[in-house]
Structures are given as C-alpha cells and as structure tokens.
Amino acid sequence: MPPGAAELKFILPSDSRFLPVVRGAIGPLAEVVGWDESECTEIKLALDEALANVIRHAYHNRLDGRIELICRASAEGLEFTLLDNGDAPDKSKICAREIGCDKPGGLGSHIIKDVMDTVCYEVSATGNRFVATKLLRRTI
Amino acid sequence: MKISVRDAGEAKIVEVEGDVDLGTSPDLRRTLFDALHRSPKLALNLGAIRYIDSSGIATLIEVLKDSQRLGKEFVLFGLSPAVQHVFRLTHVIRIFQVFNTEQEALGTVA
Numbered sequence: 001m002p003p004g005a006a007e008l009k010f011i012l013p014s015d016s017r018f019l020p021v022v023r024g025a026i027g028p029l030a031e032v033v034g035w036d037e038s039e040c041t042e043i044k045l046a047l048d049e050a051l052a053n054v055i056r057h058a059y060h061n062r063l064d065g066r067i068e069l070i071c072r073a074s075a076e077g078l079e080f081t082l083l084d085n086g087d088a089p090d091k092s093k094i095c096a097r098e099i100g101c102d103k104p105g106g107l108g109s110h111i112i113k114d115v116m117d118t119v120c121y122e123v124s125a126t127g128n129r130f131v132a133t134k135l136l137r138r139t140i
Numbered sequence: 141m142k143i144s145v146r147d148a149g150e151a152k153i154v155e156v157e158g159d160v161d162l163g164t165s166p167d168l169r170r171t172l173f174d175a176l177h178r179s180p181k182l183a184l185n186l187g188a189i190r191y192i193d194s195s196g197i198a199t200l201i202e203v204l205k206d207s208q209r210l211g212k213e214f215v216l217f218g219l220s221p222a223v224q225h226v227f228r229l230t231h232v233i234r235i236f237q238v239f240n241t242e243q244e245a246l247g248t249v250a
Contacts, residue, residue: 016162016163020159020161023191038225045191048161049194052162052193052194052195056162102201102204102205102235103201104199104202107194107197107198107232108193108194108195111226111229111230114229
C-alpha cells in the first residue's frame with residue numbers, strides 16, 4: 001500500500017445511533033489526508049448526510065438494513081463508497097430544492113454536492129451504490 | 141444531546157447541548173414544538189451545539205414556519221461555530237432572526 005494510503009470499511013445497520021461512530025472516524029481521517037479543521041467538518045457532514053439519506057430514503061428508518069461504507073484515502077484525497085439494498089434513490093428529488101428557500105427538506109443532497117468534488121448515484125440489481133470523491137488541492 | 145427548557149417572563153428559552161443529527165433531531169423537534177405551543181415567544185440557544193446536520197436545520201425551519209402560522213416568535217441566539225458553518229453551507233440563515241446573546245434575543249420578543 002502506498003505511503004499515506006488507507007482503506008477503512010464499515011458494515012453498519014441502518015440505525016442512526018451509529019452515525020456518531022462514523023463521524024468520529026471520518027473527521028480524523030480527513031485530517032490525516034491533509035484538510036484543515038473547517039474542511040474536515042464539511043467532509044464529515046457530507047458523508048453523514050449521505051448515510052442519513054440511506055437510512056431515511058432507502059430503508060425508511062428501518063433499523064435492520066445493511067449499509068457498507070468504504071473510505072479510501074490517498075495522497076490525492078478521499079473516496080467514499082456507500083452500498084445498500086434498500087429502495088433506489090429518486091433522482092428527481094436529488095438537489096431539487098431551491099437554494100436558500102424556507103422549505104425544510106432536501107438540504108442534505110445540496111450539502112453533499114457542495115462539499116464533494118464528484119458525486120454519483122448508481123442503481124443495479126445488487127443494490128444502490130453512492131460514490132463521492134474529495135480531492136486535496138495543495139497550495140505551493 | 142441534552143435539552144433543557146426554562147421560562148424567561150412570557151418567553152421560553154430552550155438550551156441544546158451536543159450533537160443534533162438524524163437520531164437526535166426528533167427529540168429537539170418535540171421539545172421545540174411543545175415549548176412553542178406553550179408560549180408566545182421561543183428563543184433557542186445554539187451555543188453549545190458541537191454538530192448539527194440537515195435534519196437539525198430542517199427542524200428549525202419547521203418550527204419557524206409553525207411559529208409564523210401561529211403568530212408567535214421564534215428566534216435563535218449564540219450560534220456556535222458548528223451551527224454557523226452549516227447555516228452558511230445551507231444558505232438558510234437569512235430566514236431566521238439571529239442574535240448574539242439571550243438578552244438581545246429576548247429584547248426582540250418583549
């Protein structure tokens with residue numbers, strides 16, 4: 001494995017009580033890759049929103065759904081992959097909320113899009129796959 | 141997450157401490173709606189929040205809209221850096237009345 005590279009894998013139930021556990025790992029992981037405190041907070045929030053979306057929309061707050069999270073860290077940045085077997089995401093609702101409006105729903109997908117560099121939602125016969133990357137921009 | 145409610149004249153002050161996320165925001169929602177329905181004025185202290193996600197922000201928007209529907213006042217004060225950060229990301233701070241201190245927040249609702 002190249003220096004600075006790491007892969008963290010979580011198998012979680014769709015239970016929101018595990019969200020702080022993941023947050024507790026992701027912030028420090030982003031810090032190791034090289035982001036500052038503010039950016040680490042945003043990365044942690046974006047991943048938390050993606051996990052919350054799976055719990056709410058794929059598993060409808062059931063506690064027994066399976067979520068697999070793979071975090072790949074490298075010198076270039078971070079890649080998060082989320083796999084679940086719940087209902088497929090409704091792509092028409094992703095980032096459908098008007099920014100700055102007073103509607104309570106739909107904030108999470110905007111946060112994910114704003115924080116991450118690439119975001120991809122895929123649906124297949126084996127389940128749903130969410131992949132998001134965040135690249136480290138080094139200043140010389 | 142810890143929540144407490146106290147009276148300040150006609151107003152109710154809700155204090156929140158810790159993490160507000162998908163798991164804890166329903167408790168915050170229940171407390172805020174209950175306090176709002178028991179008082180014409182509700183002020184929420186966000187100074188001790190370490191983390192808040194979109195479900196927490198959505199809860200605040202729901203309470204704000206209900207307060208407007210009922211002709212009551214809902215104001216925020218003492219926003220922690222974590223809360224300010226998420227408000228910036230979500231671009232919703234302009235819809236709330238936000239104050240630095242409890243005194244300022246209560247002054248607006250007196």
